Every structure is written in structure tokens, then in C-alpha cells.
Amino acid sequence: MAEKELKSIITHLQSLKPNTLSTAPSLLSRAKLALLKLDALIPSPKTSPAHLELAQTVLELGAFTSIHLRDTDSFTRYYQYLQPFYSLQTGSKHGRGKKGGNREKVTGLYLLLLLSGGDYAGFHTVLEGLEGSGEESEFIAYPVRLEQALMEGSYDRVWGETKGERVPSEEFGVFSEVLINTIRSEIASCSERAYPSLPISNAKNLLFLDSEGAVVQFAQSRGWVAKDGRIWFPEQEAENAAAERDVVSASGAVIENTLGYARKLETIV
Known part of the structure; x- marks a missing residue:
């Protein structure tokens, strides 16, 4: 049965x-x-x-x-x-x-x-x-x-x-x-350590988001500021600057590679 x-x-x-x-x-x-x-x-x-x-x-x-x-x-x-x-x-x-x-x-x-x-x-x-x-x-x-x-x-x-x-x-x-959400989080962490700000148009492709509005929403969720067509990352505290210098350098290399990909996407679109 x-x-x-x-x-x-x-x-x-x-x-x-x-x-x-x-x-x-x-x-x-x-x-x-x-x-x-x-x-x-x-x-x-x-x-x-x-x-x-x-x-x-x-x-x-x-x-x-x-x-x-x-x-x-x-x-x-x-x-x-x-x-x-x-x-x-x-x-x-x-x-x-x-x-x-x-x-x-x-x-x-x-x-x-x-x-x-x-x-x-x-x-x-x-x-x-x-x-x-x-x-x-x-x-x-x-x-x-x-x-x-x-x-x-x-x-x-x-x-x-x-x-x-x-x-x-x-x-x-x-x-x-x-x-992709995991990747987006990794890129976001590298970005906020490597740069003071990024153009929203670049951030859209960099973070694999569908629109600039989605970039602004994502930025707000991480405590970033969106103004004047750019995403502004919170400044690193002075006492952390020296400790993070090597990390910033490595992160910058990763972001540069990914930004290159983002620019290629822009030329295709």
C-alpha cells in the first residue's frame, strides 16, 4: 500500500x-x-x-x-x-x-x-x-x-x-x-576602500545593477551618499588608514580591472 x-x-x-x-x-x-x-x-x-x-x-x-x-x-x-x-x-x-x-x-x-x-x-x-x-x-x-x-x-x-x-x-x-549579490557585496567593499567616490554610471555596470536608480537604492542600503551624479563613500578613519593601505592597493587593482569591463559594456551598449 x-x-x-x-x-x-x-x-x-x-x-x-x-x-x-x-x-x-x-x-x-x-x-x-x-x-x-x-x-x-x-x-x-x-x-x-x-x-x-x-x-x-x-x-x-x-x-x-x-x-x-x-x-x-x-x-x-x-x-x-x-x-x-x-x-x-x-x-x-x-x-x-x-x-x-x-x-x-x-x-x-x-x-x-x-x-x-x-x-x-x-x-x-x-x-x-x-x-x-x-x-x-x-x-x-x-x-x-x-x-x-x-x-x-x-x-x-x-x-x-x-x-x-x-x-x-x-x-x-x-x-x-x-x-551575484555575493559578488556585488565584494565589489562594494573593495570600492569603498579604494576610492572616495565613483560616477553613478560606472557604479551601475561595476555592481551589475540594471539602472542608476538601483545604484542609488543600493548605495543607501550601505550608508553611501548619492549626489551630483556620483556615489560618495564614507571617509576612512585616520587610525585605520595605515593598516588598510595595502588592502586599498590590492582592492584598487581589482576595481580597475572590473571598471575596465564596465567601460567596455558602456561602449557596447
Whole structure:
């Protein structure tokens, strides 16, 4: 009975449209209850391969649904639920666990989530745990490219990667806004240390914002002043000037590179 109900719920979940995704959490709760009845929510030696496959399918659907609902905490829980199932694929001598599936996709999305939150230590811990498994997958290569660009301060490369056909799937695109907000914050921090002010027109492209009005709004959120067509950054306190001199120099180099990109955008537009 539980297995039949579970298959029906999976079919329902797979047929959901974007405007009906709000019903997914209740369906997923019912699915997990059915998995508990089948003793399959947490895999054990007694769990049948058929039930393992159903469980993995449900949990992967839960992970992807959480992303579309912008519920990163829920996605993280589903990622953790899935780890024992993925371990069966690589660690079992008897080939237990669902073949194929979405392991690389879920792992890549989790890497992107860590990157968006600035958790570089966690990012590298997960990456090292792959031990060569799936590293050639585009789902894994994509967040790795983004991390390398972020480490180099090549924010224009990151921006380019989050647009168009370079994004591996729709789910990865959902995280673009979070990642760009992280980049925007990094650029803003460098800018206010490196310059007394910037033209609003330059700041628009520099911060990857859609309009000068959005620049003014962003400036206000950070305590900057917008006047006379420029963004003015708060002056550094005198006692911090010497300590930040080296940081300013490094930040200036990053901003100069990104401003160059902004000017190129202006000439294209």
C-alpha cells in the first residue's frame, strides 16, 4: 500500500508546474512518511533496491523543488538525506543504490550554494570528498570555474558564467541572484576602500545593477551618499588608514580591472 501511494506521489510531483509548486512540500511530507513505512528513508542492508530507487527519486525531487522555492535550508537537508544513498552507489560491492540519478547535479548545486554563501572551506571539503568521482561533470566543473574566477577577483567572468548557455541547468540559474549579490557585496567593499567616490554610471555596470536608480537604492542600503551624479563613500578613519593601505592597493587593482569591463559594456551598449 505504501509503495503504491509513493509511486503515485512521485508521479504527481513530477507533473507539477511552476505555478503549483506550493503544493510540493505537503506531497513531499507524505512521500517521506511512506518511505518510513517502507523502512527506506534511511538506507539499511534490509532495504530493497526497488525501495532505494524510490527513496532517492523522492529526495532528489525534494532537493530540486527546494531550489525552485528558494528554500536553501530545505535543499541542504535533502542534500544530507541523499548522501547515504550516493555512498551506496560507490561503496557497495553489490551495486546497491540507484544507478545514474542526479548525484553530480545535486552535488554541484550544493557546491554553488556554499560558494554563494562565501563558505570556501566547506566548498573545498566537499570537492576533496569527491575523490575524482564526477569531477568531469559539467555540474561540478561549473561551480569550480566560478570559485576560481572569484579567487582571482575576475567578477566579470563570474557574471558571464551566470548568464546564458554556460549555466548547466535551470536549477543552477536560480542561484545566480544569490551569487551575484555575493559578488556585488565584494565589489562594494573593495570600492569603498579604494576610492572616495565613483560616477553613478560606472557604479551601475561595476555592481551589475540594471539602472542608476538601483545604484542609488543600493548605495543607501550601505550608508553611501548619492549626489551630483556620483556615489560618495564614507571617509576612512585616520587610525585605520595605515593598516588598510595595502588592502586599498590590492582592492584598487581589482576595481580597475572590473571598471575596465564596465567601460567596455558602456561602449557596447
